[in-house]
Amino acid sequence: MTSSFEYAPPKVWSWDKPNGGRFANINRPVAGPTHDKELPLGRHPIQLYSQGTPNGVKVAVMLEELLALGNSGAEYDAWLIRIDRGDQFGSGFVALNPNSKIPAMVDQSGPAPIRVFDSGAILVYLAEKFDAFLPTEPGARAECMSWLFWQAGSAPYVGGGFGHFYAYAPTKIEYAIDRFSMETKRQLDVLDRRLETNEFVVGSDYTIADIAAWPWYAGLTRGWLYGAAEFLQAQEYKNIARWVDAIAERPAVQRGRMVNRVTGDASSQLHERHDASDFETRTQDKLTTGR
Secondary structure, three states: OOOOOOOOOOOOOOOOOOOOOOOOOOOOOOOOOEEOOOOOOOOOOOEEEEEHHHHHHHHHHHHHHHHHHHOOHHEEEEEEEHHHHHHEEHHHHHHHOOOOOOOEEOOOOOOOOEEEEHHHHHHHHHHHHOOOOOOOHHHHHHHHHHHHHHHHHHHHHHHHHHHHHHHHHOOOOOOHHHHHHHHHHHHHHHHHHHHHOOOOOOOOOOOOHHHHHHHHHHHHHHHHOOOOOOOHHHOOOOHHHHHHHHHHHHHHHHHHHHHHHOOOHHHHOOEOOOOOOOHHOOOOOHHHHHH
């Protein structure tokens, strides 16, 4: 292994220069808002503020799955938060999520609005509110929560680790790419082994553990994330492929992937969602051509 540079950390780190990379314009070492901007409010019980990243897709899929079950209380307005433009640092969003990360949600169905942030917390909140996609038997519930938190703890190594150094960092660093490729492939192996003897992550039932894991590991193995499927030899993980394909066929998943999406074919991008009919009438191709 060779290194193209040597770096000796100073005794005290200071933020005195841009760090480069795709997200250099929004990276900073402090919290809090950078500008005043209130969040819009729609008419539905649930207000979602998000972008169609893997973490954002989790919640949109969950809401669409709940609606598919007939839960009218899960009707929602989805507002686009452009993280590449720093929308997450607006005063309204920071008041909703002090950590300035999407997704964030407000449930305004009760006497007082309830805020929920972090995708895992939102999935649990919605599962408990609507009694869906979370087992009630203690052992199965514990298994589901364990796999949910496995995914939540694993994702930073995939996104902030592998994805950043493989796709976004201004300098290709062999050690960093090797380190996080190894960890990403280890996670894929964990999941593949689990799915060898289970239809879904927890067992025979589709749960929030699947809803949380699918956008990340489907993205990796299908090449949607970082264009790295070949690099990671994703074709090796046959059980993941079967699971990915089965979940991809669910209409709620197909709709959820479109919500707040800003990449890909224009027909797959629904920047804002306020009604079920929006999937047919308000995708970016329709808005652009008027057809």
